[in-house]
Amino acid sequence: MDHYVRIFDTTLRDGEQSPGATMTSAEKLEVARALAKLGVDVIEAGFPAASPDDLEAVRRIAIEVGNSAHGARTPIVCGLARASRSDIDKAWEAVRPAARPRVHTFLATSEIHMQYKLKMDREQVVDRVVEMVGYARSLCEDVEFSPEDAGRSDPKFLYLVLGEAIKAGATTLNIPDTVGYTTPDEFGALIAGILKHTPGIDNCIVSVHCHDDLGLATANTLAGIHAGARQAEVTVNGIGERAGNTSLEEVVMALHTRRLIYNLTTGIDTTQLVRASKLVSNYTGIVVPPNKAIVGANAFAHEAGIHQDGMLKHQLTYEIMRPEAVGVTRTRLVLGKHSGRHALKARLSELGYTLSGAELDKAFERFKALAEKKKTISDADLEALVADEFYQPREVFTLDGLQVTCGTMGMPTATVRLRAPDGQVHTQAAIGTGPVDATYKAIDVIVQAPNTLLEFSVHSITEGIDALGEVTVRIQGKNGARQLDPQRETEHARTFGGHGADTDIIVASAKAYLAALNRLLIASGKFGEGERSSVSGAKVR
């Protein structure tokens, strides 16, 4: 058995399915680029049957990331499909432009899912698997099959279904603990049993896909790998429905830190872990708590005392990983008001953003404005600035001006000036319970897109009271767009996120809300399709 564990990242599919994690196509492309840079083996880029937008987002990733100059490390680009011809056709259409495309189809095999969700018996399930895996294989050389809810399925039935899937052409067999129910001992035994009893399994890759409902996703994944699985399905920061999926960074660093026990390697460049974590947290608005393993702000926190004696050996008394190994850098202050265009371009390029021409001009202008207010500009500031400037939805309404008065005397008042899609400028004043409420009420009068604010959060990106504030909001349209869930076969109201950064948190709040509203308006179809494309994407067009 080989010693290489393939990292299958499903941040863009299972991760994006979690409430509020909706990303724009441009953001998805940027995450896919970061995943390629991180060195993942497979990018599950989405569920193309969900909507034409979803299909197009996967296709763009297949074209722009699945064919890039990564050489032997070009990731496989994978699309999810339910076990139906129509879904498989759409997944194939989306991933086909990639150098190494994969179609991933699934069907539930647990009694509870077969009985209550599928309303099919065992024989019908086997027939459908054989038919659909065979159909996918007739289109694509690389086919992955998942028996959904495998963790609660009868192992003997699993051996049978998987054996038939192999005969029908599946090349990777993924074993999901869909509801996060198993313990490491159970899950390891399940994988060992599958490897032992499934006919033809020797020529396939066995994969594991765990959920964290009981806090055991990482341990279960490692137990599965230890038992012989050679692909791990994971997400950055462990995002995903409910308690989320297995966290990429935990599995990779456990294999790395305890390599004497596991004797396995991955293709991950661990120094990119923190950057990928921040990118995904920014785009999804899903916070990473300070006590998150590997990528949390405190994961490597050192107190003053321990550094003072400066002994490397001494550090190891409380540190099992080097912060540098996961991309935590100690130098944070990089640019100031006297830094020029060249320095900005060089630093952005080191951070992975390739800007030139008008885009660089725009970024430099914002950089100078920020440097006027703030003494030192950190990498985090730059990343927030680039995200705020370039990863916004296509603007339907734009913020033209904002003036706010608030305080303990009550009567917080906001005056908002917006430019409408027809070019007309609207000005509106409103009173609210606070400055953000007043601002949002004034915007609502102009934009007229009824919605519910589900979430509002602000954090300062950097230390110090002059920090850039970043605001994340999540809204749900009333009578708005609906989204198809591949597993539950149900549609649910779509939520839209927006973020904005500014040293003035009320301005940042207005920007974030407008970004979310613009997404809602675009999804409603009244204002055309598409979004402004990404920074580095601009080079490819």
Place this chain on the structure above:
Amino acid sequence: MDHYVRIFDTTLRDGEQSPGATMTSAEKLEVARALAKLGVDVIEAGFPAASPDDLEAVRRIAIEVGNSAHGARTPIVCGLARASRSDIDKAWEAVRPAARPRVHTFLATSEIHMQYKLKMDREQVVDRVVEMVGYARSLCEDVEFSPEDAGRSDPKFLYLVLGEAIKAGATTLNIPDTVGYTTPDEFGALIAGILKHTPGIDNCIVSVHCHDDLGLATANTLAGIHAGARQAEVTVNGIGERAGNTSLEEVVMALHTRRLIYNLTTGIDTTQLVRASKLVSNYTGIVVPPNKAIVGANAFAHEAGIHQDGMLKHQLTYEIMRPEAVGVTRTRLVLGKHSGRHALKARLSELGYTLSGAELDKAFERFKALAEKKKTISDADLEALVADEFYQPREVFTLDGLQVTCGTMGMPTATVRLRAPDGQVHTQAAIGTGPVDATYKAIDVIVQAPNTLLEFSVHSITEGIDALGEVTVRIQGKNGARQLDPQRETEHARTFGGHGADTDIIVASAKAYLAALNRLLIASGKFGEGERSSVSGAKVR
């Protein structure tokens, strides 16, 4: 072997050691009350040798929670001590007033810790353990001993040290994986080995204490319990240094949900889990991400579709725990502007807050003011209001007025009026990079307490744009108070947190900053000791 697993909560000791998690004595007492209500068996209330304040906080918990009317369920109150007479004396002084006191002492047993930190050889370590465990036992019937960094210690040496500790009088032997290095198989084997080879272990409780550096704390804890440990050391939300400790809620719910596998019980009232989680998150300012197992906002997120068919059986296809089992309630709207004093008192009492007289008047006044602005008041609103009103540090400077202007035209300006400890009122205007910066600069001119702002975050407590905003800040004084770390034997600069709630987030920001500044000033000793006591504490005095 019995089937009962003791839950030893160290939120107030190991959890509070994490950067920024510093709580006031009143907050600690409130957390201790919540832990007692949750049904934990042991509350590790702090490290009394750290400072007289820490000793006093533990003592108050011993008196007010360790003797309360919980009957047979009155928790053991435990204090941590390094292996020295002075530490043990202080721990004993602090926990002595409890009905069931425990002293917990520790000494490192791994080669790396003995060599570089302790600078002691094995023989010296054994001698010290025997002496100090014996000394602790001469004071207290219930003595716990931990061989620090046991996860990286030579098992044979562990058997020897533990055997000697038992002879010297230890009643509980706790095995910490201090640096979060072990895998579940290793840790389970370590516990099994200790149970098999340690002389006299049959009459003791073996305990496990894991850290989450590789994301394996819950799995390691369960592996240790499965191997025979009967006490688990955990924290609410898994807070703690670096990646944190084992999460209480994950261990408890894994044992509960998979009881057919583990065949073990705990004394935890699981319906209190979400409430305890929120309380700790509020007081420490350490966020719980939406994808946190058991207590995250999405852990039980259901999309509309799945509820529409209303079938309980169907829900089980994606749900392995009932939300009600952990205290997630579906009804969130409780009170409105027409609700009276009685309704407020009743609801607060259901939430666990016993207010009367002047305190209830004050709460009712704030409730009415909020109800004027906001149509419906949820439990979360009420809890934020109570926290904001009653769990503040003793006020040194108080906010008398605030007026702010900001927006896209730049020049954000704040005018602040503060009342100083001498009763004098100071008014100051300042310009900043944003409204919060301007406000903080104006406050700084008046208060004159140089500090660094380490963290600033805002979240809306409830859905809707008229929500209460809660701001959390964390500051570090320049040349300020220092705090002793029991394990590293180093002191580090103390950080101070503050939170404030208001429908106006700039007002909430000012309150939060003032709360943190007041804590810093009190700790500097210039403005006397102590804090305003807690709500329900008022009944006991």
